[in-house]
Amino acid sequence: MIQKKICMLGAFAVGKTSFVKQYVTGIFSEKYHTTVGVKIDKKMVEIDGQPITLILWDLHGEDEFQKIRASYLRGSSGYLLVVDGTRQKTIAVVEDLHRMAQEILGEVPFVLVINKADLSEQWEIQKDAAERFRARGWMVIEGSAKTGEGVEQAFSQLTKSMVDD
């Protein structure tokens, strides 16, 4: 059995935990976020007939009061950057986090998720923002943790990239 560690990165309240919750059924409660700063879940997937166990590290959202622990990032095979489409400033946070991840992990696969696609009419993020990121070579998925849109796709694309990497 192959295991891969994936970190969920993003600003506070962008929907990282909801995104993971859509994907797995965990054994730990969410209070771990406020205590330890991370909640870990597991998901078994199969890529090209090969079983893979994804260990999902859902890190506490970063804001002006709390920074994520760099040590939690170590050993990740990939990461998901999550932004809230209705909050423009969350893009700046993920850009910082992406830089931090690159420093710690080097060049590893990642996917940018623009969450809250179900509230697209309230988005502050420009519609061409996704294209701008794609132009930089990023993998970008617009999704919704509420409806489940793009959740499976985000994780499967990231996993496939990690396996191929």
Added chain:
Amino acid sequence: MAFPTHGTSTSPPRKSPDSGARDLKKLRSILLAPEQSQIETIQEKIESLTVDEQTVGRVLPHAILLRSKQDKQLARSLSPLIEDGFIHSIEKSPQKVVDAISPIMAPAIRKSILRALRGMVQSLNQTLEHSISWKGLQWRIESLRTGKSFAEIVLLHTLRFRVEQVFLVHRETGLLLQHVAAEVETIQDEEVVSGMLTAIQDFVRDSFGGTQSDSLESFRVGELTVWVEQGSKAILAGVVRGTPPLELHEVFLQVLETIQIEFPDELNIVSGDQRQFEGTRSYLEDCLQAQFEGPSSKSSPFLLCIFILLIVGLLTWGIWIYLDHQQWRTFFLQAEKEPGIIVTSIDESNGTLIVNGLRDPLSVEPTDLAIQAGLDIESIQFHLEPYYSVSSHFLELRVRSRLQPPESVSLSVENTILVVTGEASHQWVSQLRSLEHIVPGVTNIDTEHLNDTDVAQFDSLRNTIEGKHFVFKKGRTRLSEANKGKALAMTKDMQALDIFAERLGQKVRVELRGQTSQEGSQLRNKQLRIARAKAVLDGLSVEGLKSTRIEPVEFRGGASDHVNPDPAALRQVSIKVILETRIKGGKGLRE
């Protein structure tokens, strides 16, 4: 997503002027002439050298050895070839492979079986050891109370420590490399737990300002202690139930170091493939240790004596209780069997047992039963109310008690009917009839086979008397000497008859019937008949008879009773005994 960078650097060849080149060539030949010639010689040798199989075979082992010392690249390169070769060999001739690996596998299998058997025997020993002790009894009660199995309770009480699970976790990534567990319930999602374990390690280190080498070494959760040994590449976490000895740290550390030494490449580049760490399983299993409480130390002689005395006391008390119980059981069984005694309840008051119930006065004394059973009658009081038992036994007893029957009479009760057989006096028979409804439980008396001896003797005397007659000669009325003797003898019979008549309560009339032949005149014959009857009466000395009256009467019926009557036979006095009252129930007594 990779972002490869490309970069190359090249430098163009430098060209010297012709003159300079010549000078340089000269200088070189002056300075390096001997070396130049040597190089040329070597170059010739190299160009002429042919790499044949023998040469390669000669240098290959040394070359492999040299390269393997430098790095692991050779091993990586050869691994696919060796794997393919091994698979091919197994497919082609499995027996050879079996023969080759059996010296390794057989001891490994034996070791595994031995470990399993040792565990089973240890578990069995513990269960047996604690099953028959006082402690075991307490634990069995606890098992019943808590619903846990007895083995589980024994384990909880005797366990000093047991390593239930061991996690080998990659220090940097937190990925679970290997996990082993004892034969107990393991936690789920060990991969997630190992991740969380490293997260907590990092959290604690960051929170309390520790250095990279500092780490969370242990923590307790209820009955479980988690010991964490930190290596440079991996973390070994052991989940221990109970209180582990400090020496266990050494075991964990030694195992961790061994793994780090034997799997350096796998730990350096973690691909996430757990199969790479399959070889660590046997090392981690060495950490699954357990220690139970040994058998209790020897008791002191004093305590042993007390224990023996206690046991002897308990045994004595038990035997005494048993015997007392048996005595009471014997008493109650006897009382139940005994007719006429019914025990309804037993109460205890101030150390005295009070036996309540019913008792027929004719039954045996209950105290006798208690004595027979060996009970102390001083400690028993009988409150038995009297009652009449209607069982055959008691009816017979009651009838005998009332009637006092002679030995010639036998009594039995059949379905409330008293059956009396044998012989008895008229007085006793009369008394029997008068008691017919007096004895409770007797509804009727059957006397069909009971003979009244007085009636029988009365009838016998009556027949004797009536069988006698006094014959007279023609025309005579005086008793002959023979008749006088006969009359005297009959006097005694008459007196006896009177006695029996009186005993039977009868009035008897004895007719002395004077008879004559048909010859002679009627008047004369009448005178003769009366005279002859009076003569017999005069011949009897029967004074003082109480119940018997003797009357001389003329009797004319005798001649007509015979077809050809003999005149001489008709000249007589015959005797007839007549009952004047009927005897009640006088069976066999003629009128």
